[in-house]
Amino acid sequence: MPVDIAFLAIAEAQQLYHWLPAALELARRPDVRVSMLSPSDQLLALAGSYDPEGRLTRLRLRRPPSGPDSLFRQPSRLATLLLNHRTIARFPTVVTTEISSAWLRHMPGFSSRMIHIKHGAGDREGGYKKRHRDFDLTLVGGEKDQRRLIARGLGTVEDIRIGGYAKFELRAPRQRFFADDKPVLLYNPHFDPDLSSWIKHGPEILATLEALTDWNVIIAPHTKLARRVPPIVSSAPHIRIDMGSRHSIDMSYTNSADLYIGDVSSQVYEFLLTPRPCVFLNLERRHWQGIENFNHWRLGQVIERADGLPQALARANDLQAGFLAAQEAAMHQSIDLSPIPASRRQADLILHFAKGAA
Template sequence: MAGVMTRKVAFLFLGETLLIPHLYPIVEALAAAEPTLPIELWVSTSVHETLLARWSRGLGQVTIRRAPGFRALPGYVEGDNPPLPPKLPTLFRLLPHLLGTPVVVCAEQTSLWLPATLPLRTRFIDTFHGAGSMMARGHWRRRAGWRTLVAAERDRQALIDGGDAPERIVTTGYVKAAFRQRTPAARLFADPRPVILYTPHWQAHRSSWWRWGPEVVERILADGRYNLIFAPHQRLVERVPELRGFVAGLAGRAGVHADLDSFAMVDGSYTAAADLYLGDTSSQVVEYMMRPRPCVFLNALGADWVDDPSYAMWGAGAVVDSLDALIPAIDAAPVLHPGYRDFQTRFVETALGDVSGGAPARAAQAVLAALR
C-alpha cells in the first residue's frame, strides 16, 4: 500500500494491561535516545490512557492517541484490567492511521495480523512478553514482523529452530526488568512480618488452586506469623467465578492482601515485595527469582515432575506433596535457600537473559535500525 512515510514510531497498547510493562520501558529508552523523534502511543481504553499519560509527561515527543473503538471506562479503578474493544476490528480501523508510520512496535501476536495479511511498507517489531514463555514461538504471524525481540538466547534459538531467519531475531534481555512504575509495597501491611506471595496458575491441569488453594490461604493466616499476598493470575477468576466471593471473605482480616484486578498484579510489584514465593507452575516465579529468594512449590496434583521440563522451575525450592507439609516447608525455606541460590541465578539467566535494566536500550536501537 502506498503512502507518504513520516519519521515517527507507533507503539500499540491495545491489549491487556499485563502487556504494558513489557512495552513501555522501550518507549522511555527510545525517547531518551532520540528526544526529537515523534512517538505515538495508541491506546484502547481510558485505563491505558490514564497510566501512560501520567508516566510520559515531559518525555520527549510522546503523544497518546485513542484507537478506533476506544472505550472510556470512568468506573474503573486506575490500573484495573479493563474490558477491551474487539481487537481485530480495532486493528483494521486503525490501519489508515498507521500507513504513514515507518515503524510500529507491539507486544502481542494479534497486531501482527496487519503485516501478515496486507502488503504494508510499515515495519512491525514484535517484542515477546512473559517470563520463560511457552507461547507458540514459530507462529507464522510472527514471521510477518520485521524484527522479533526476545529476552534470552534460548528464545532466539527456539525461533530459529522453528524456521525463523536468524537476522530477524534480536536478543535484548528482559524489558520488564526495567519497568519503574510499580506500586509501593510498604503500604500493604501494618506489621513487618515476612511476606509470602501465593500465585496459583489459572489452568486447572497446572494449578494448585482447585485442590488446595483455599486451604493454603487459611493455613497461612491461621499460623499468624506471616503476611500473605494472594495474587493469582488474572485469568483464574474467569475459570473460578466464585473466587471473588472468596476474596471478599478475606476483607478486613489481618495479614492478608488479596488482589484479582489491579495493575500491581502485572507490574512486578508483588514479586518485588515478597520474601517467599509460594506457587505451582506460574511463570511469575521467574520474575521473582530475578532477585534470588526462598521458594516453595505445591504439588497438589501429584505430578511426576522430576524429569518433566514443564516443572523445571521446581528445582528452585522445596516441593510440598501434602498440605500438612506446607507450614514446615515455609518455615524451613529461608534456612535451605542458600542451596537453591545458584540454581535460581542460572534459571533466570537462561529464561530471561540480561535483567540488569539494559534491555529497553537494546530494543530502542532495533527500532532506530528499522527507521534507518
C-alpha cells in the same frame, strides 16, 4: 525526516510495562517520533503517568461498541484491529507485545514492518505460538527464549534478538503492606486452566494460607485468572487479596515478598531478580522432571499437597542455599542482565531496524 515508530497497546495493562521503557527511550532521541496507539483511555493515562514530559504522542484508537475499558479488561483485539487497521498502517514500523496483531498481515495493503517484544520470561509452552513467525523482528529477554523460539522454527538468530527485560526499569520499590513485621509470602497462581493450582484446588489452598498466622500473605493471581474465577475472599487479618491493581503488575509484590508460592507464572523470574525461597504447587502430581516447561520448578521446593505447605515454609530459609546457584543460572538464561539498560538496548535494535526498513 523523523523516524516514525508506533507502539500498539491493545492488550491489558500488565503488558504495558514491557514496551513502555523502550518507547520512552526512543522518544528522547533526536529525529524519532514515537506514538502510542490504544483504544483505551485507561491505558493511555497509565502510560502518561510515566511520561510527565509528554514525549509520547498518545493516539486514541476507535473502540468497538460497548467494549470495556479498564486496566484489565479491554475490547476484542480482533475487533479493535478491524476498526483501526488503516490508522495503524500509516506507521511504517509498529511495535507490540501481543501476537494478535499478526492478523494485520491479512489486511489488503498493510505493509508496515512489525516488531514483537515478548513479554514475560516464563517456561510454559503457551509462550511460543505459530504467530510469532509473522513478525519481522522479535525482541526477547534472554538466551532461553531466543533458543526456544528458533528451535520451534519461529525465527532465526538474525530476527530474534536479545534485548533484556525493560520492565525492571519501571519496577516499584519494596513496600510495607502489613502493619507488623512478620515475613511476607506471595501466592501468584497462573490462569492456564490445565496448569493453574487455583482452579482445581482453590478452597484447600486458601484454607492452608488462612492457617499460616505466622506469615503475612499476599494473594495476587494473574490478572487473567482474576477475570475468570469468582473473587477470592478471606477475612483473615494476615491476608491481602489483590484481584487486579497496579500493585499486581508493577512488581510491588514480587519486590516486597520474602517467599514466592506459584505454579507456572513467569512472575517467578521477576521475583528472582533478588534470589529468595520459592515453593511450587504440583497438586496434580504431574511428572515434571526433565520437562523444560517446568524448568523453574528446579528453583525451589515442589510440594504435592496443600497441607504440606507449612512444613515447606518452615524449612525454606535453610534450603535456600541449595537452590541459589540454580536460581542464578536460570535467571542468567532467562533474562540478560546487561549493565546497559534494556530500554536502551531495545531502543537501539528497534531504531536500527526501523531505519533499515525505511
